[in-house]
Amino acid sequence: MLKEKKTLQFLAIAVIVVLAFLVPAFIKERYLLHVFITIFYFVILAASLLLIMMVGQMSLAHAGFVAIGAYTAGIVTRDLGWSLWVAMPLAGLTSGVIGALVGFPTLRLRGTYFLLVTFAFGSLVTLFFGNILDNVFGGVVGFRNIPAPTFELGSFKVDFIASRVPYYYLALVLALITVLAMYRLRNSRLGVIFNSIAQADGLAEHCGVNLMKYKVMAFSIACIFPGMAGAFYAGYHFVVFPADFTFKESLTTLIQMIVGGTGSLAGPVVGAAGLTIVQELLTALPYQKAIIFGGILIVVVMFLPGGLVGVPGQVVSIFRKFRRPERVNVETKPKE
């Protein structure tokens, strides 16, 4: 039964991935491709945010780390003239290292303190890029003229300016790498340790888990991915503003993750896809958009504990409760 379910799951995921790779063959419109790219961008953010949740913490600085990655990539590609393919891992690394530096003093604190410090840090990053060293970071008017990425392999050349298709595949691959990395991490020994910290940190410590080490590790790894997403953002938009990475963006990511469901990796992916589509439908109505987002968040927290992913299970369990109460009794009878 369990094995069948797993095979089915695997097949479903494979079909979705194959379909995702085939999308540009059918959809040519630039705007629709942009929507897909935005979905992949938010999948990277929401899925990596789940890793911080795995150690029982919550961060409101994710957009700040995107900013760190975006500005790093901007400086590396524009001012040093290096390729985006070098800049991307470098941006991830910078973001991860800064994540570790922030995490080290603050992860000692209880969950609430950490949340507030990440909130303050996220705002600080925006302030920093908007107001400090204007001749390096461009100030509030933004970091401009970031070159488009180039890709050449022998005679095979990709033109990133003519169409959005190369960006589509780049974003898709980045999102897949993120989800795959998170999946491997969740099912590894490290994932078990992270989970033990979230479940009962005191007990985990008594079993010899170095809490600080693993919490900082989880936070730092989770910050690598928004850094890389930031590098992608810089290469995609050619200009980055400090206002692109405010608390609002961190909150959007958090809402996507929670609305999708925090129980599995499918949650952030579904949440990011669903809410990005809602967001794009409501772009012309900024105030209503924020109200609907906040409203969805409140409704999900109050009535759907498993998030959107948990809805089928919830429906099934309600169905069972009403339809076949006697069968439940038979199953729970102790064996003789």
Next chain:
Amino acid sequence: MAAYTQALVNGIMLGAIYVVVALGLTLVFGMMHIVNFAHGEIYMLGAFVLWTFQVALGVNYFLATIITVVVLFILGMLLELIFFSRFPGRAGLFKSLIICLGLAAVLPNTVSLIYSPFSKNIPSVFTNSLQFAGLFVPSERLLVILFSVVFVGGLFLFLKRTRTGQAMIAVEQDGEAAEMQGVSISRVRLYCMGIGAALAGGAASFVAPVLGASPWMGGDMIMNSFNIIIIGGMGSLPGAVLGGLILGLAQSFGPMWVSPPMVNLLVFFMIILILLVKPTGLLGHA
């Protein structure tokens, strides 16, 4: 010299407002352990309730302030009844926090749809300035300071001298033990949310005639309030007073030497330093 006096008056006024708002936040955190991200938006609502009564309906300023405080007290209790009372215990804290974040997205945008996204002016009762020793001090700012002192004093008297206040302190120190002595936790939580919101509403109605009312004023305030209660110690009432005055003075004296964003950067580094040396804040306990 005049510049320093001006900065001092402004700093104390700003600090006084911060103290009143942060007291509400730290009260809710200390007793209910909820990080109320919507507290800044409740403060913003206070300013708009004041505007509705004073400007739209033409009620006297002092009466409008009292109405605002009462309305916000009821609103705080409603928030507890509708949302937070559904998620009791440690497991519910996360959900309460998420609901606060949702409210923080919903409230300012709803207000900007109903009123307007732009700042509204609220006429001040006192437009004159007091003059002593060649220095001008606007009396509206003195009024803000006076009101805040009355409010903070009233809160401390309430907590120390009344049975309800003592019950609230008992819950803050040990909820289970308080419950065993017959304190109703759900009632204390109700009062706590009400008082927290009323404090925010009071602060908003003091400061709105000076700074105006804008749907986006909650965002800055919540950031400052969090900074204050981290500096002073989360859940510590004297800590909120100390932290509020420190931040208010820092933000009014700081721009004399460095740019305003730089002041916020320095405040953040100060917070990191305080957390490294004393993770519970200046006046907080574990």
